[in-house]
Amino acid sequence: MPGVKRSRDGAEKESEGDASPFMPMFETFRDELDQHHDRRERIIKTSRDVTAASKKIIFALQRVRTLKSNIPAKIASENQQRATTMHVQLAAIATDLTGINVWRYQRQISGGIQEYMEAVTFDHYLKHQTLMTFPEASATLPDGIELTSDDYMLGIFDLVGELMRFAITTMATTGSLPGSSAEVNGDVTARDILMDMRELRMSFQALDTASCGGTGLGRDVEKKMEVMKTCVEKVEAAVYGMIIRGRERPKGWVPDLTDDRQAPLESY
Amino acid sequence: MANMVDPKIFESxxxxxxxxxxxxxxxxxxxxSLERQGRSVQSILSRAHSTPAAHLQPALDAAKEAIAEEVTSIGKLSEATVGSPYYKYNGLWMRDVQNVVFAILFCGWLGGMGEEGxxxxxxxxxxxxxVGQILNVPVNLKDQDAFHITIEEYLQSLITLIEELARLAINSVTLGDYQRPLHISxxxxxLHAGFQILNLKNDSLRRRSDSIKYNVKKIEDIVYDLSLRNLVPKAGGAL
Known part of the structure; x- marks a missing residue:
């Protein structure tokens, strides 16, 4: 890089003009940093938009009352529109998030992707009553947007919260815990949402995340683990309440939910 | 009936x-080891504050040797992170790498660090x-995901260099060297003029670059003190 060397006679150069010999170098740095900040801001904005749209999708999905069946047409088409918009928004920043920049802006995009994961895995659960796998989840994102296993995992933590709301609201409005039964090799087995939530909880608890402490994933895992456990326990308590007081329960009664998002559909 | 969670998910x-x-x-x-090497290099380089410029060469040679060990560690770091996303882990070593870059910059300013080219x-x-050539690693990579020195790290090290030079300006006067504060100034x-054209956001670079002006002032005060007492050597005069 020319013009960046200074020698001992630097003091004499002052008379020639005040221009710093380092200017060309700093101009290059300025251009690079400007590009970096622009990319960063575009990504932050998209992350916010994706978060907002994903929350709306989740909200709409909470109006579903059945498990392992198609999403009602009206909700499905609304959500399809939102998903399309999100895909366009994400595809627009794909070039900002390629190669070395996948992790450079990870912290900026992470929030949006996690919320998005929560939405797609919830949608998948309602339709299939299974946990969407990582490759499946990754495939729902537009080309060029890479899914990290951290964001996938943190999204699943939040999914448990949605399952709790879904379970409790459904219990409150229909009087039974959502579930399904299927026939495999002539045996009919039933599986309800609480069993699924416990399975998720067990899987998470078995995960050794001690090594993540403090960095990246570790910042969130501990907190989310506690919230996730509480969610399962809330449903356990609600099921207990339903069994013990089930017959006395007036239609539309909702168990106490500190984080209740949805009002009961009807009451007398 | 199949389970809710495919065990493979959590296995992976x-x-x-x-x-x-x-x-x-x-x-x-x-x-x-990089941290340990860093402390040793800093202690060698801090001899500059108590040694007249004319007698600094042994310290510069010692520093260069000590920095060579750091270069080896940086090479190991670069190897250990082959195949890992650079920005996933760079937070771990940023501080240490900045220290190495600063040591190279300071040693270079003092007149050391010469090598081929x-x-x-x-x-x-x-x-x-x-700096990249000395460390034997690429700098400012954009298309390739590998270990390198970033612009931000270089700029952070420049700020440390400015702080160190402000201290050196004071100590030069104590050593009877009235010329060096002028060069430093x-x-x-x-450098300050360069930093002023950067559009910094509210990040660590911004916060630290705010300190440059205090160091500029500190150095100007020294030059003022010298000129007030007619201690400023004439330009081109004997060193």
Whole structure:
């Protein structure tokens, strides 16, 4: 890089003009940093938009009352529109998030992707009553947007919260815990949402995340683990309440939910 | 009936967590020696504050040797992170790498660090490319995901250099060297002018670059004190 060397006679150069010999170098740095900040801001904005749209999708999905069946047409088409918009928004920043920049802006995009994961895995659960796998989840994102296993995992933590709301609201409005039964090799087995939530909880608890402490994933895992456990326990308590007081329960009664998002559909 | 959770999902999550831990452990081991080497280099370089410029060469040679060990560690760091996303782990070593870059810049300014293609001369600012050449790693990578020195790291190290030079300006006067504060003043003002054209956001670079002006003022005060007492050597006069 020319013009960046200074020698001992630097003091004499002052008379020639005040221009710093380092200017060309700093101009290059300025251009690079400007590009970096622009990319960063575009990504932050998209992350916010994706978060907002994903929350709306989740909200709409909470109006579903059945498990392992198609999403009602009206909700499905609304959500399809939102998903399309999100895909366009994400595809627009794909070039900002390629190669070395996948992790450079990870912290900026992470929030949006996690919320998005929560939405797609919830949608998948309602339709299939299974946990969407990582490759499946990754495939729902537009080309060029890479899914990290951290964001996938943190999204699943939040999914448990949605399952709790879904379970409790459904219990409150229909009087039974959502579930399904299927026939495999002539045996009919039933599986309800609480069993699924416990399975998720067990899987998470078995995960050794001690090594993540403090960095990246570790910042969130501990907190989310506690919230996730509480969610399962809330449903356990609600099921207990339903069994013990089930017959006395007036239609539309909702168990106490500190984080209740949805009002009961009807009451007398 | 199939379960809710395909066991493979969590198996693969665990595998990724373990792999991540493995990389982090490797990096931490290297950083431990880099930190130790860093302390040794800093202590050698701080001799500049108590040694007249004319007698500094032994210290510069010793510093260069000590920095060579750091270069080896940086090489190991670069190898250990092959195949890992650079920005996933760079937070772990940023501080240590900045210290190494600063040591190179300071040693270079004092007149050390000469090697093939890099002429050693006092008052010299090594460019990020020259620092990369000394460290034997790429700089400012954009298309390739590998270990490198970033612009931000270089700029952070420049700020540390300015702080160190402000201290050196004071100590030069104590050593009876009235010429060096003038060189420092000029050099730091030129760097300050460079920093002023950067559009910094509210990040750590911004917060630290805010300190440059205090160091500029500190150095100006020294030059003022010298000129007030007619101690400023005539330009071109004997050193």
């Amino acid at each position: 999550l665990q595998a990724k967590i373990d792999e991540d831990q493995h990389v982090r452990d490797d990096i931490r081991t290297i950083l431990q 890099i002429v050693a001369e006092p008052g010299k600012l090594l460019t990020i490319e020259e 000029h050099f730091v003002k030129d």
